[in-house]
Amino acid sequence: MSASWLLIILLALAGLGFLLGRNRALASVGGDLRKLHSLPNYYGFNVAMLAFVPAVLVLGLWAVAQPMVIDASASGVIPQTYYQDEGALNLIMSDVRRVAEGLDLAVAQGVLSASEATVLNTQTTDLRALLGGVGVALGSEVAPEVLAAAQKMRVMTATGNWIMTAIVLAAGLGGFLVAVRMTQATLRARNLVESGILILLIGAASIAILTTLGIVLSLIFNTINFFSLFPAGDFLFGTTWSPEGRGGSEHLGILPLLWGTIYISLVALVVAVPIGLFAAVYLSEYASRTTRGFAKPLLEVLAGIPTIVYGLFALTIVGPMLVSVFGADGLGWMQGTRSVMTAGLVMGVMLIPFVSSLSDDIINAVPQTMRDGSYGLGATQSETVRQVVLPAALPGIVGAILLAASRAIGETMIVVMGAGAAARLDLNPFAAMTTVTAKIVSQLTGDSDFASPEALVAFALGMTLFILTLGLNVLALYIVRKYREQYE
Amino acid sequence: MTQMSKIERAATMHDIKISAKDVQVYYGENHAIKDVNVEIEDKTVTAFIGPSGCGKSTFLRCLNRMNDTIDICRIKGDILLDGEDIYDKRVDPVQLRAKVGMVFQKPNPFPKSIYDNVAYGPRIHGLARNKAELDEIVEKSLRRGAIWDEVKDRLDAPGTGLSGGQQQRLCIARAVATEPEVLLMDEPCSALDPIATAQVEELIDELRQNFSVVIVTHSMQQAARVSQKTAFFHLGNLVEFGETSQIFTNPVDPRTESYITGRIG
Ligand SMILES: Nc1ncnc2c1ncn2[C@@H]1O[C@H](COP(=O)(O)OP(=O)(O)OP(=O)(O)O)[C@@H](O)[C@H]1O
Ligand SMILES: [Mg+2]
Numbered sequence: 210m211s212a213s214w215l216l217i218i219l220l221a222l223a224g225l226g227f228l229l230g231r232n233r234a235l236a237s238v239g240g241d242l243r244k245l246h247s248l249p250n251y252y253g254f255n256v257a258m259l260a261f262v263p264a265v266l267v268l269g270l271w272a273v274a275q276p277m278v279i280d281a282s283a284s285g286v287i288p289q290t291y292y293q294d295e296g297a298l299n300l301i302m303s304d305v306r307r308v309a310e311g312l313d314l315a316v317a318q319g320v321l322s323a324s325e326a327t328v329l330n331t332q333t334t335d336l337r338a339l340l341g342g343v344g345v346a347l348g349s350e351v352a353p354e355v356l357a358a359a360q361k362m363r364v365m366t367a368t369g370n371w372i373m374t375a376i377v378l379a380a381g382l383g384g385f386l387v388a389v390r391m392t393q394a395t396l397r398a399r400n401l402v403e404s405g406i407l408i409l410l411i412g413a414a415s416i417a418i419l420t421t422l423g424i425v426l427s428l429i430f431n432t433i434n435f436f437s438l439f440p441a442g443d444f445l446f447g448t449t450w451s452p453e454g455r456g457g458s459e460h461l462g463i464l465p466l467l468w469g470t471i472y473i474s475l476v477a478l479v480v481a482v483p484i485g486l487f488a489a490v491y492l493s494e495y496a497s498r499t500t501r502g503f504a505k506p507l508l509e510v511l512a513g514i515p516t517i518v519y520g521l522f523a524l525t526i527v528g529p530m531l532v533s534v535f536g537a538d539g540l541g542w543m544q545g546t547r548s549v550m551t552a553g554l555v556m557g558v559m560l561i562p563f564v565s566s567l568s569d570d571i572i573n574a575v576p577q578t579m580r581d582g583s584y585g586l587g588a589t590q591s592e593t594v595r596q597v598v599l600p601a602a603l604p605g606i607v608g609a610i611l612l613a614a615s616r617a618i619g620e621t622m623i624v625v626m627g628a629g630a631a632a633r634l635d636l637n638p639f640a641a642m643t644t645v646t647a648k649i650v651s652q653l654t655g656d657s658d659f660a661s662p663e664a665l666v667a668f669a670l671g672m673t674l675f676i677l678t679l680g681l682n683v684l685a686l687y688i689v690r691k692y693r694e695q696y697e
Numbered sequence: 698m699t700q701m702s703k704i705e706r707a708a709t710m711h712d713i714k715i716s717a718k719d720v721q722v723y724y725g726e727n728h729a730i731k732d733v734n735v736e737i738e739d740k741t742v743t744a745f746i747g748p749s750g751c752g753k754s755t756f757l758r759c760l761n762r763m764n765d766t767i768d769i770c771r772i773k774g775d776i777l778l779d780g781e782d783i784y785d786k787r788v789d790p791v792q793l794r795a796k797v798g799m800v801f802q803k804p805n806p807f808p809k810s811i812y813d814n815v816a817y818g819p820r821i822h823g824l825a826r827n828k829a830e831l832d833e834i835v836e837k838s839l840r841r842g843a844i845w846d847e848v849k850d851r852l853d854a855p856g857t858g859l860s861g862g863q864q865q866r867l868c869i870a871r872a873v874a875t876e877p878e879v880l881l882m883d884e885p886c887s888a889l890d891p892i893a894t895a896q897v898e899e900l901i902d903e904l905r906q907n908f909s910v911v912i913v914t915h916s917m918q919q920a921a922r923v924s925q926k927t928a929f930f931h932l933g934n935l936v937e938f939g940e941t942s943q944i945f946t947n948p949v950d951p952r953t954e955s956y957i958t959g960r961i962g
Contacts, residue, residue, distance in 0.1 A: 498768065577766075578805040582868070585763060586818040586875055587795030596817070601808045 212272055215374060216265070219381050223261040226385050230256030233392045247399035255398040258405050259388035264381035271373045279365045280306075286358040301355065304347065308336070308359035309366070311345035318343055326363075331356050428675060431668035438662045444669060450632035452652065452663045461666050463673060465632040469642035470677075473553045473628055474617035476638065480557025481617075482610055485564025492565070493572040494594055505569065512562040516622040523555035523627030535639050543639035545629070550638045552627030556620055560613045567612065571605030572598060604689040611685035615678045621646040645670050711738040714879060714909040715760060720774035722755050722764070729755045733774075733935045735928055737879075742905050744920035744941065745913045747930035748956065753913045754802055756930070757881050760911065761797035762790040778879075795822055798877030800885050802913075804864035806856035806871075811848050814856040814867055815839060818875035834874055841903070842870025843896030861888045869897060873904070880904060882912045886919065898923050917957055921945050929953045 234252035238244040245252075284302055292298045312329075315321045320343055321329075329336065336351040392398070436444070439461060447462020488508065492501050528546025535543040535550075543550075575598050583593040599606070621644075629641035630651060652667045715737040722730035730752045737743050737760075745753045755764070762783060764770040776783050783793055795818075807814050815835045818824075825831035835852070839845040844866040848859070856867050865888050872880060882901075886894045901923050904910050914920050920927055920941065927944040929937045929952075937944060937953045948954045 576805075578801065578803055579807060581763060581766065581801060582805040582807060582871075583817070584766060584791075585761070585794055585799035585801065586821065586871065587791055587793075587798075588817075588821050589791050592821055596821075597807050 211370075212268060215268055215377050218378070219261050219264050219268075222264075222381050222385055223257040226256035226260040226388065227253035229389055230254075230392050230398075233389060234394065234396075234398070237392070238394045245394050246397050247402075251398035251402050252392050252396065254402045255396075255405075256385065256388040256392065258402065260381050260385035262405070263384050264377050267380045268373070268377045271376070275366070275369045275373065279362055279369065282365065283358045283362040286361050287354050291354060302358075304349075304351075305355050305358045305362060307345055307347060308340065308351055308355060309362045311340035311343060311347075312359065312363060314343045314345060315339065327360065329356065329360075425675070428668055428672045431665055432672045435662060435665035435669045438665065444666070448634055450648070452666070459662070461662065463645070463670065465634045466643065466645045466648050466670070467673070468634050469549070469624075469628070469632065470618055470644040470646070470674075472549050472638070472642065473556065473624060473644060474614060476549060476553025477556035477560055477617045477620075478610070478614060480554055481560035481564050481613060484557075485561045485613075486568055486606065488561065488565040489568035489572055490594055490599075493569050494590065494598065505566070508562045509566055510562075511558070512566065514559075516559065516620060517626075519555050519559050520622045520626030523551050523623055527551050527555055528627065531639070542637060545641060547627060547629035547641045548639045549628055549642050552624050553638070555627055556617055556623050559620075559623065560617060563616065564609055564613050567609035568602070568606050571602045571609065574605070575601045604691075607688045608685045611681050611688075615681050618644075618674065618678055618681075619646060620644075621650060625650065645674050649674075711740050713737070714739040714741075714779065716777045717756075717759075718775045718777075720756070720759060720772065720776060722752070722759060722773075723771045724755075724767070725769045729933055730759070731933045733930075735935060735938055737909060737911060738926065739909050740905055740907065741926060742901055742910045742912060742924040743926040743928065744924035745911065745928050745930060746915070746917070746920050746956070747936075749915075751930040752933045753930050754883050757799075757883055757911060757913055760879070760881055761794045761799055763794070763799060765790055795875060796877055797879040797881060798872040798875055800865075800869050800872045800880070800882040802883040802887070804861060804868050804888070806859070806864050806867050808855065808857050810853045811839075811856045811859070811867060812852040815871050815874050817871065822875060824875070838870040838874035839867075841873050841900050842866045843893055843900065844870060862890065862893060865889060866893060866897070869900070873900070877908065879909045879911065882910065884913050884915065886914070886916070894919070917945070929956060931956070 231249045231253035234245055234249050235242075242249070280302060283305060284298060287298070287301055287305075292301060312321070312326050316323050316326050320339065331351055331353045336356065337347050337349075340347055439459075444461055444463055446464065447460055448464050449460040449462050450465045451460045492505055492508075496504060524546065528548070528551045531548065531550055531554075532543055532546055533539060535541075537543075579597055579601060580593055583597045588596070624644045624647045628643055628647070630643050630647060631641045632648065633640060633642050635642065649667045649670050652664060652670075713736050715735075717733055717735045717737075720730055720733045721728070733756060745757065747753055758764045759772055759776060760783075764772060772784065778793070778797065781788065783790075798818075807817065809817070812835055815838050816825075816831055819831060819834050825834055836845065836849075839848060844863060847863060848854075848867075856864065859867060865885060869882070869885055872882075886897055889897060898919065901910050901912065912920075912923065924941045927939065927941040928935055929944065929948075929950075931952050937948060937950045939949075944953060945957060948957065
């Protein structure tokens, strides 16, 4: 029986359990609700929970573990002489899986009968043509060893599925029966359901934390891996970035990329922070209710535009416009449309709604009594904003700015389209440069080997970015804490 | 009749500082102040009393246009300060509020140091020529607010870190630091212990030498102690206004009598 059918059966069981548990609880007190420990629905949920959750957990674990176990034992069928290393075995095993899959399909489509499929012989049947007929294309003729392994895989999968069905159904029914037997007036169903919910929440939180941990660990290990192939000093302090260096001389210095990242982000923040902040002050302190009503959503629409659209905007409009002023015909500072300025300006525009809507929320959270106090002393509106409202909102605003900085550092599309791909250490803001993120993309989109330094360097770059944004976030937290101590 | 003649006699004693004529206040549909006529004298303490929600704070906030900050609030009628309509288009509410200071019902210190809280008004209005003068103003104001001894060693500590009663006195000090001509105090002693209350009442008495003070209070004893004039509000109406001694000993309106004897409220 397939997993989806099992799931449907379990759901039905849970539904049935809910009704049964509820009714049984009610019946046990003759319909008098006050004698029950919990509300009747809790007894129902308790039964449904015990019938469904353990069985589904078993189903999930089995579904993950079964292919691994079967793969391991099927690969044992392939003789050692048949392959040189792990990589070759992996290729053979993927063939095995395709053959097994193809045979299943052939049986399902009626091309082969179930018994025919088990006694195939590579000498007498053209398996490649047969499987091609059911839509499974193979790269080469099927070797007898591969067929044997595939057959073993099919047999094991079939029995595995049967055992799984049996165990899952047993778990579901077992939980169901235990829960129904437990159901009586004194059962603390409410507390049981409560702890079930607690476990669910803990589970969700640990998945979030564990995946983050996993990502960080994989970053760290691959970075270490990279540093074993490439000297860390050259990476951290190298001033040239040219991965395809001639004659084996390879330069993977991060400094030009880091400089590009910081320069472009800085331009973006110089654009976004004042404009965003002033917009927020206008919207929350000066604008009438109606103005605010349409201006705020309008600003937030900017935040919904995909960054690739901003990239297009940078490439086709902002770049040429800058060139017409600063290019060869004008001041002569700019060579092409792609430059730090192009990307920085557009990225700044992208960040405006981010800064303004966060700051607006924070400014609005400053209590009205604070403003009243200032007005009551004869302060004007701008004095009140500058000396009372903004200082009170400062920690939040700093947090918003640092968040915007994190986004600027992580931005890729606008950089690729607006700033180009040239890794360069230059002070001229009209020169083309590139950033860490853009280089991560270009290092991994070629057809380079994933074990080479040119590919592994992406992890080191990712690690650098991660440390950079982590540092910014820690700084934001520190600033917020410091001011909070002072102000609350 | 007797009440009217008393007001007239008082008026000859001191100039009229603020005069309100037929004031109506609406919060949206809610008619919060109805037909209020009152004359507040210079160098006099006027007490506003009345049950909760009767509109004392609302009327007080009209006197320095603090109601401008509330969108839904509409005001009709005339309020004259020294004979000039404060709701006139030519009047700058900012300057008005520098002249008519206010202590709010809920203490609202700024998230700044105690010193900066008090120095806020003088700095905005340029009342001090140098740091020494500013220090002097701050110390004097904190002394008048009866809080100097408690905070003199921690002027750099945040004002929001003080206790509720200390915050209230800090707000009083902040308001007197700008030397307003009229000081509006909305329940300034609601969170104070008897000692601090006595000190604030002393301050009010001192302020009376030069300024006019309007105080909202729920304490009949306080109104009787500090004020020369008392106004009794009920459901948005000014029920009775006159000499404090007369209101407390011989009220004209039966509603005033039941309120001060504790039967309504
Ligand atoms: N900002 C506001 N928006 C809408 N209605 C308000 C507002 N402030 C006060 N009101 C209403 O106006 C009426 C008078 O309120 P006000 O605050 O003046 O009472 P009060 O006499 O000061 O009471 P208390 O002694 O409890 O402070 C009340 O009915 C109140 O609901
Ligand atoms: Mg009030």
